[in-house]
Amino acid sequence: MKRFDYARPADLGSAIATLAAAGDGTRLVAGGTTLFDLMKLDVETPGRLVDINGLAELRGIDTGGDELRLGALVRMADAAEDTRLKADFPLLSEALWKAASQQLRNMASLGGNLLQRTRCAYFRHGEPFACNKRNPGSGCAAIDGANRSHAFFGGSDACVAAYPGDFAIALIAMDAVIDVEGAKGRRSLAIADLHRQPGARPHQDANLSPDEIIVQIRIPANSVGRASTYHKVRDRESYAFAVVSTAAAVRIEDGVVADVRIALGGVATVPWRARSAEQALIGRRLDAETAAEAGRIAFEGAAPLNHNSFKIELGANVVRDALIIAAGRA
Amino acid sequence: MTTDRQDDVNSDISGLSRRDVLKGGTALGVLAVTGIDSHALAQIGNPSLPAAFRTEIEVSFRVNGDRSSLALDPRSSLLDVLRDQLGLTGAKKGCDHGQCGACTVHVDGRRVASCMTLAVQIDDLDITTIEGLSEGDDLHPMQQAFIDHDALQCGYCTPGQIMAGVACVREEHAGSPQQIREYMSGNLCRCGAYPGIVAAIADAARAMEG
Ligand SMILES: Cc1cc2nc3c(=O)[nH]c(=O)nc-3n(C[C@H](O)[C@H](O)[C@H](O)COP(=O)(O)OP(=O)(O)OC[C@H]3O[C@@H](n4cnc5c(N)ncnc54)[C@H](O)[C@@H]3O)c2cc1C
Ligand code: SF4
Numbered sequence: 001m002k003r004f005d006y007a008r009p010a011d012l013g014s015a016i017a018t019l020a021a022a023g024d025g026t027r028l029v030a031g032g033t034t035l036f037d038l039m040k041l042d043v044e045t046p047g048r049l050v051d052i053n054g055l056a057e058l059r060g061i062d063t064g065g066d067e068l069r070l071g072a073l074v075r076m077a078d079a080a081e082d083t084r085l086k087a088d089f090p091l092l093s094e095a096l097w098k099a100a101s102q103q104l105r106n107m108a109s110l111g112g113n114l115l116q117r118t119r120c121a122y123f124r125h126g127e128p129f130a131c132n133k134r135n136p137g138s139g140c141a142a143i144d145g146a147n148r149s150h151a152f153f154g155g156s157d158a159c160v161a162a163y164p165g166d167f168a169i170a171l172i173a174m175d176a177v178i179d180v181e182g183a184k185g186r187r188s189l190a191i192a193d194l195h196r197q198p199g200a201r202p203h204q205d206a207n208l209s210p211d212e213i214i215v216q217i218r219i220p221a222n223s224v225g226r227a228s229t230y231h232k233v234r235d236r237e238s239y240a241f242a243v244v245s246t247a248a249a250v251r252i253e254d255g256v257v258a259d260v261r262i263a264l265g266g267v268a269t270v271p272w273r274a275r276s277a278e279q280a281l282i283g284r285r286l287d288a289e290t291a292a293e294a295g296r297i298a299f300e301g302a303a304p305l306n307h308n309s310f311k312i313e314l315g316a317n318v319v320r321d322a323l324i325i326a327a328g329r330a
Numbered sequence: 331m332t333t334d335r336q337d338d339v340n341s342d343i344s345g346l347s348r349r350d351v352l353k354g355g356t357a358l359g360v361l362a363v364t365g366i367d368s369h370a371l372a373q374i375g376n377p378s379l380p381a382a383f384r385t386e387i388e389v390s391f392r393v394n395g396d397r398s399s400l401a402l403d404p405r406s407s408l409l410d411v412l413r414d415q416l417g418l419t420g421a422k423k424g425c426d427h428g429q430c431g432a433c434t435v436h437v438d439g440r441r442v443a444s445c446m447t448l449a450v451q452i453d454d455l456d457i458t459t460i461e462g463l464s465e466g467d468d469l470h471p472m473q474q475a476f477i478d479h480d481a482l483q484c485g486y487c488t489p490g491q492i493m494a495g496v497a498c499v500r501e502e503h504a505g506s507p508q509q510i511r512e513y514m515s516g517n518l519c520r521c522g523a524y525p526g527i528v529a530a531i532a533d534a535a536r537a538m539e540g
C-alpha cells in the first residue's frame with residue numbers, strides 16, 4: 001500500500017478547511033470498508049487521508065418535522081435497527097440489513113455506503129486488465145469480457161460497471177435528498193443526481209467536488225414508504241451483492257394504485273428508477289398480472305451484454321414479487 | 331458566520347467528553363513539538379483551522395483490559411497490530427478484505443472485521459479478542475458450546491466464529507436458527523462446519539441469557 005499521511009479533524013468546519021488546504025490526492029475516510037479495501041489493492045492511492053469520524057455534525061437519526069434525517073456517519077447496523085425506519089420505511093431497513101455482514105455494517109457509514117465503488121473484477125484486480133475507471137483511457141476489459149455482474153442500463157462504450165450498493169436503490173425510490181458541505185458552503189441535491197453515469201469519464205463516480213462532505217440524508221415523510229420492501233436476489237442466500245434487486249413501495253386507495261415506487265439494483269451503472277413501470281400501474285388494481293406487466297416494462301430498453309441477458313427475465317420476476325410483497329404490507 | 335462559529339466553539343467546550351479532552355491533549359502535544367506559538371495554541375478548537383497531517387500516529391487503547399500505546403504507521407490494520415505487534419494471533423487473517431470474518435474482534439463491544447479497521451481509528455477504544463473471552467481457565471459459554479457441538483474441523487475460522495457468535499447473541503440476533511444463519515453469514519467456514527456452528531450458538535445463547 002502506498003504511504004499516506006493522516007489527519008483527524010474535530011468538527012465539520014475543520015474538516016472542510018483540512019480538505020481545502022490539502023489539495024489533490026486527499027480522500028475522506030469514514031468506516032474505511034470501501035476505501036481501505038481498495039487501498040490494499042492499490043486501486044485507490046491517496047497521499048493523505050482525512051478521517052471524518054470525529055465530526056459530531058454527521059451523527060444521529062432525527063425524525064423531527066416532516067422528514068427523516070440520517071447523519072452521514074450513522075452506521076449501517078444502527079440505521080437498520082432503528083424502530084422508526086422499520087415502521088415507516090421498511091425498504092430502507094431491509095436494504096441495510098441485507099447488505100454486507102454485521103461486522104461490516106457495524107463499521108460502515110451511510111455516507112460511505114452511498115459512495116462505495118463498483119465491484120467490477122477488472123477494476124479491483126488491476127493490471128494487466130484495461131479499466132477506464134481505474135486508469136482513464138486504458139479501455140474496458142469488461143465489455144467483451146466476463147460481464148455477468150455488469151450493467152445493461154446506463155452504460156457507455158467506456159464502462160458498464162454496475163453500481164453495487166443497496167441502500168441508494170431504496171433511497172431513490174423515496175426521493176431522498178443529500179445535504180453536502182464544502183469550501184463553497186452547503187447545498188442539497190436529489191439522490192438521483194448524486195451518482196454519475198460513466199459516459200466518457202467513468203473514473204468520476206459522483207457529482208461531488210473533492211472538498212465536499214456528505215453531511216446528512218433526508219427522506220421526505222410520505223405515506224408510500226410503509227407498504228414497501230427491498231427484495232434482493234443473490235447468488236447465495238445472504239452476504240452477497242445483488243444479482244438483481246428491487247425497491248418497491250405502494251399506496252392503494254379505493255382498490256387501485258394511488259402511488260408506487262420501483263427502483264432497480266444490480267443492473268444499472270447508477271441507482272435506477274423504473275418510472276415507466278410505475279406509470280403503468282397508477283390507477284389500476286395491483287395483482288399478479290399487473291405486477292408482472294410492470295416487471296416486464298421495467299426491463300424494456302435493456303442492452304444486455306454477453307453474460308447478463310438472463311437478468312431481464314429474472315429482473316421482471318423480482319419486480320413482480322417485490323410489488324406483491326410491498327402490497328402485502330399495506 | 332464568525333459569531334456562529336464562536337458559539338460552536340463555546341458549546342463544544344462546555345460539552346467536552348473525557349475522550350475529547352484526551353484528543354485535545356494529543357493535539358496540544360503535537361503542536362508543541364512542531365513549535366507552533368502560543369497564539370496558535372489559543373486558537374485550538376477553532377473549527378475553521380485545518381487539522382494537522384501526520385505520518386506516524388500515537389494511539390492508545392485497551393486490549394482485553396490491558397492498556398497499549400503505540401506509534402503507528404497509518405497503513406496498519408487493527409488485525410496486523412494485534413498479530414504482529416501485540417503477539418495476539420487468535421484473530422486470523424483469511425482474506426484481508428472483509429470477506430471471510432476470520433479476523434472478527436470486538437471494538438467497544440461491537441463486532442468488526444479487524445482487517446478492514448484502520449488501527450489509528452481505535453484510539454481510546456476497548457478491544458476484545460478471543461484471548462480475552464475466557465475468565466482464566468473458565469471457558470466462555472460460547473467456547474464451551476463450540477466444543478460440545480464439535481463446531482469446527484481445521485479451526486481456522488473458529489476464533490472469528492466465536493467472537494461473531496458472542497456478539498450475535500448480545501445483539502439479540504440469535505433468536506432462531508434462521509436468524510443465526512443470517513447474522514452469522516459474514517463468517518465463512520471452508521470446512522463447512524455450519525450445522526455445528528448454528529447449534530453451538532443457539533445453545534450458548536440459552537446459557538448466556540439464562
Ligand atoms: C465483503 C463486503 C461485502 C459487501 N457487501 C455489500 C452489499 O451486499 N451491499 C452493499 O450495499 N454494500 C456492500 N458492501 C459495501 C459496504 O457497504 C461499503 O463498503 C460501506 O458502506 C462503505 O462505507 P464506509 O463508511 O466504510 O466508507 P469508506 O470506505 O470510509 O468510504 C467510501 C467512500 O466514500 C467517501 N466518503 C465516506 N464518507 C463520506 C462523506 N460523509 N462525505 C463524502 N464522502 C464520503 C470516501 O472518501 C470513500 O471514497 C460490502 C463490502 C464488503 C467489504
Ligand atoms: S466496466 Fe468500468 S470498472 Fe469494469 S473494467 Fe470496464 S471501465 Fe473498468
Ligand code: FES
Pocket residue numbers: 422423424425426427428429430431432433434443444445446
Ligand atoms: S481476514 Fe478480515 S474478513 Fe477475512
Ligand code: FES
Pocket residue numbers: 481482483484485486487488518519520521522523
Ligand atoms: S473449521 Fe475449518 S474453516 Fe471453519
